[in-house]
Amino acid sequence: MTSxxxxxxxxxxxxxxxxxxxxxxxxxEYALIVKRLNxxxxxxxxxxxxxxxxxxxxxxxxxxxxxxxxxxxEVVIQGPGENAGVVDLGDGQACVFKMESHNxxxxxxxxQGAATGVGGxxxxxxxxxxxxxxxxxxxxxxxPADPRTRRLVSGVVSGIGGYGNCVGVPTVGGEVNFHxxxxxxxxxxxxxxxxxxxxxxxxxxxxxxxxxxxxxGSKTGRDGIHGATMASAEFDAESEAKRPTVQVGDPFAEKxxxxxxxxxxxSGAVAAIxxxxxxxxxxxxxEMAGKGGVxxxxxxxxxxxxxxxMSAYEMMLSESQERMLAILSPGREADAEAIFAxxxxxxxxxxxxxxxxxxxxxxxxxxxxxxxxxxLTDDAPxxxxxxxxxxxxxxxxxxxxxxxxxxxxxxxxxxxxxxLASRRWIWEQYDRHVMADSLEESDTGADAAVxxxxxxRKAVAMTCDCTPRYVAADPLEGGKQAVAEAxxxxxxxxxxxLAITDNLNFGNPEKPHIxxxxxxxxxxMSQACRALDFPVVSGNVSLYNETDGEAIPPTPVVGGVGLxxxxxxxxxxxxxxxxxxxxxVGETHGELGASLYLRDVLGREDGAPPPVDLERERAAGELVxxxxxxxxxxTVHDLSDGGLIVAVAExxxxxxxxxxxxxxxxxxVGALFGEDQGRxxxxxxQAAPVLARAAAAGVAAAIIGRAGGETLAVxxxxxxxxxxxxxxHEGWLPAFMAGSVNASAET
Amino acid sequence: MxxxxxxxxxxxxxxxxxxxxxxxxxxxxxxxxxxGVADVRVGRLIQFEVAAADADEARTQVEAMCRRLLANPVIxxxxxxxx
Numbered sequence: 001m002t003s004x005x006x007x008x009x010x011x012x013x014x015x016x017x018x019x020x021x022x023x024x025x026x027x028x029e030y031a032l033i034v035k036r037l038n039x040x041x042x043x044x045x046x047x048x049x050x051x052x053x054x055x056x057x058x059x060x061x062x063x064x065x066x067x068x069x070x071x072x073x074e075v076v077i078q079g080p081g082e083n084a085g086v087v088d089l090g091d092g093q094a095c096v097f098k099m100e101s102h103n104x105x106x107x108x109x110x111x112q113g114a115a116t117g118v119g120g121x122x123x124x125x126x127x128x129x130x131x132x133x134x135x136x137x138x139x140x141x142x143x144p145a146d147p148r149t150r151r152l153v154s155g156v157v158s159g160i161g162g163y164g165n166c167v168g169v170p171t172v173g174g175e176v177n178f179h180x181x182x183x184x185x186x187x188x189x190x191x192x193x194x195x196x197x198x199x200x201x202x203x204x205x206x207x208x209x210x211x212x213x214x215x216x217g218s219k220t221g222r223d224g225i226h227g228a229t230m231a232s233a234e235f236d237a238e239s240e241a242k243r244p245t246v247q248v249g250d251p252f253a254e255k256x257x258x259x260x261x262x263x264x265x266x267s268g269a270v271a272a273i274x275x276x277x278x279x280x281x282x283x284x285x286x287e288m289a290g291k292g293g294v295x296x297x298x299x300x301x302x303x304x305x306x307x308x309x310m311s312a313y314e315m316m317l318s319e320s321q322e323r324m325l326a327i328l329s330p331g332r333e334a335d336a337e338a339i340f341a342x343x344x345x346x347x348x349x350x351x352x353x354x355x356x357x358x359x360x361x362x363x364x365x366x367x368x369x370x371x372x373x374x375x376l377t378d379d380a381p382x383x384x385x386x387x388x389x390x391x392x393x394x395x396x397x398x399x400x401x402x403x404x405x406x407x408x409x410x411x412x413x414x415x416x417x418x419x420l421a422s423r424r425w426i427w428e429q430y431d432r433h434v435m436a437d438s439l440e441e442s443d444t445g446a447d448a449a450v451x452x453x454x455x456x457r458k459a460v461a462m463t464c465d466c467t468p469r470y471v472a473a474d475p476l477e478g479g480k481q482a483v484a485e486a487x488x489x490x491x492x493x494x495x496x497x498l499a500i501t502d503n504l505n506f507g508n509p510e511k512p513h514i515x516x517x518x519x520x521x522x523x524x525m526s527q528a529c530r531a532l533d534f535p536v537v538s539g540n541v542s543l544y545n546e547t548d549g550e551a552i553p554p555t556p557v558v559g560g561v562g563l564x565x566x567x568x569x570x571x572x573x574x575x576x577x578x579x580x581x582x583x584x585v586g587e588t589h590g591e592l593g594a595s596l597y598l599r600d601v602l603g604r605e606d607g608a609p610p611p612v613d614l615e616r617e618r619a620a621g622e623l624v625x626x627x628x629x630x631x632x633x634x635t636v637h638d639l640s641d642g643g644l645i646v647a648v649a650e651x652x653x654x655x656x657x658x659x660x661x662x663x664x665x666x667x668x669v670g671a672l673f674g675e676d677q678g679r680x681x682x683x684x685x686q687a688a689p690v691l692a693r694a695a696a697a698g699v700a701a702a703i704i705g706r707a708g709g710e711t712l713a714v715x716x717x718x719x720x721x722x723x724x725x726x727x728x729h730e731g732w733l734p735a736f737m738a739g740s741v742n743a744s745a746e747t
Numbered sequence: 748m749x750x751x752x753x754x755x756x757x758x759x760x761x762x763x764x765x766x767x768x769x770x771x772x773x774x775x776x777x778x779x780x781x782x783g784v785a786d787v788r789v790g791r792l793i794q795f796e797v798a799a800a801d802a803d804e805a806r807t808q809v810e811a812m813c814r815r816l817l818a819n820p821v822i823x824x825x826x827x828x829x830x
Binding site for chain 2: 108109112218221222223246247248249250252253306307320321344
């Protein structure tokens with residue numbers, strides 16, 4: 001064993017314990033490496049261990065708990081463990097999807113951080129053999145009053161649009177929250193949905209020894225070195241010094257990569273394939289060889305390089321974007337080369353698979369790394385971190401909550417609050433129609449985006465959801481609610497919910513109360529997934545989201561995908577017609593704990609979140625789907641943030657028709673603003689058949705109003721013009737971005 | 748008493764940062780029949796006048812402008828010339 005000669009600015013860690021600590025490993029982890037190898041690793045080898053054993057690549061804190069997720073079901077073709085999950089859409093078609101975080105890079109450099117997040121998640125999807133057809137984003141920013149927030153919103157939104165629009169995949173949906181808990185650590189979670197044929201799904205396990213390993217895509221530079229370990233470390237004031245690790249994305253290169261990859265797959269030359277994401281060449285090569293139970297020999301001198309004099313360490317850890325690693329079927333190098341040349345991509349055969357079970361790297365004539373693969377993959381530490389059960393917030397009674405002094409003002413305030421205000425300023429910057437299959441997107445007033453399967457009558461519905469204030473108040477109920485809301489949003493457009501991807505964003509798992517949040521949220525999500533037949537097929541964990549010891553609100557985002565067998569039978573909330581009757585489906589008890597009314601009108605963040613009754617959730621959702629599929633119901637809105645009156649207002653605004661409503665029984669503040677789960681608002685010409693069908697299904701349903709006029713009125717309480725509500729709803733975000741309001745999310 | 752200085756600011760991507768624009772220009776030049784072109788980097792030049800007590804103060808001001816607006820210090824480096 002000789003040590004590597006290192007040139008250039010990033011020299012890698014010094015060998016030994018000091019270098020291990022500097023690369024993010026713990027002393028006991030380093031001791032374990034030395035024990036497994038029976039020697040000290042050199043700098044390159046230490047680099048490989050530091051990324052493979054990072055939280056980001058090894059899931060060492062969460063893996064034990066993630067096992068509780070249900071991951072199988074009749075529609076599941078591929079569950080977690082591959083680049084993305086795969087579900088069956090029937091007729092030989094499959095949907096491939098995943099969500100992934102790019103939180104830390106987006107805080108450091110919002111444009112490039114968000115852009116490369118979009119690029120990275122797309123690669124996970126087309127690596128499986130799918131053509132990306134839609135993008136969604138779940139974003140969390142700090143308090144609007146924080147001076148950094150506006151710049152971060154602007155940069156992240158431009159970055160998402162810049163990349164997605166250029167690569168030619170529509171951005172069709174998403175969600176945005178503002179809270180001071182994200183001031184120093186925003187969340188950027190990107191989701192990609194793709195379509196593939198069920199018998200042409202590609203996997204990453206190397207099928208055998210003596211096969212060529214080919215690198216293709218963009219050249220390797222010094223960007224993003226140690227991104228995976230950055231994603232696994234807390235932020236502190238010195239993060240400034242970590243800035244050179246930002247990667248720059250090239251969406252036009254990604255477009256070429258999509259086409260070349262899909263063509264290479266169609267040619268039959270691909271035996272296994274993996275994109276180079278976090279930890280670049282290291283994780284892609286180690287995972288392919290490790291999963292296939294083979295070894296790997298790479299000659300790093302053959303890696304296409306953007307800069308002269310890169311060290312082996314730099315090449316193995318670079319996170320340059322738009323790169324892929326494939327193992328070819330024997331003798332197909334020339335075919336592959338022709339495809340890469342046609343698409344103008346850099347490519348090279350950089351090594352072969354072997355029988356040794358070892359990863360051997362050569363650079364400038366020397367062996368710079370020779371490690372058994374098993375310790376890198378299988379022996380990554382698995383922690384059972386101590387966790388304390390989260391304290392339960394007390395359940396609040398609607399009768400104890402003060403009603404607003406001015407009902408109309410309270411509604412105006414909510415509709416114009418940072419969490420409920422129209423996101424038009426954001427989605428107008430996204431190409432939502434490219435590929436020409438977007439049936440419902442951010443602009444059309446639907447609870448989930450709907451994208452047609454090209455050339456077919458069916459469509460895929462998709463949504464991403466989480467209510468962090470519920471999870472903070474009760475991680476178990478909050479976890480259930482995130483899954484239930486995604487399920488509900490899919491039902492609300494008429495889609496059969498199929499499966500979810502998740503993006504678990506939490507603080508430092510080494511703190512027992514944070515670990516307690518993680519454990520309880522996963523348990524709640526698992527319960528909901530089981531009860532709703534909504535398995536988890538892919539996901540991502542982002543821990544250590546803290547700044548100076550202050551954790552973000554727990555944010556387990558759920559990305560749900562559903563199937564509309566007949567795309568024309570779907571519902572939206574933007575086609576309410578004058579004269580129609582509004583029916584509330586589901587039970588209302590006036591749950592105001594952790595509600596938006598409490599936070600944004602009364603200035604209180606307390607109380608238990610609304611409990612999720614999964615049986616009732618399921619019954620209500622199945623009823624709504626049946627009404628859409630069989631009874632011609634076309635106007636549906638789910639009830640969530642802000643409760644019934646906000647849902648009525650959103651339906652009225654999106655449709656341009658007023659509503660005269662009656663508050664359901666109980667204290668009106670709870671009836672109107674309570675955020676009870678498992679509810680839908682539907683509008684129909686004839687109420688009787690709907691009420692009869694609901695009664696037969698054992699689901700509560702009641703007439704709560706009638707459409708017409710240009711005001712929103714609640715009998716005996718208030719009346720307000722739609723124009724006034726619209727001004728508040730549409731006005732906040734553009735005014736905030738223009739710098740003319742500095743409203744806080746908290747009052 | 749303040750006088751007026753001419754400031755010239757050159758902004759370039761830091762070494763090692765992928766230059767997407769430079770790459771596109773390089774490919775276009777190759778396509779136009781200039782095969783000898785390599786390592787294209789695209790930056791920008793910003794000129795303006797600034798009032799300051801002396802050249803040192805002008806430079807301090809312009810460098811502050813670079814850090815806050817004219818350059819993105821995360822991925823770009825800048826050079827200031829005061830005349």
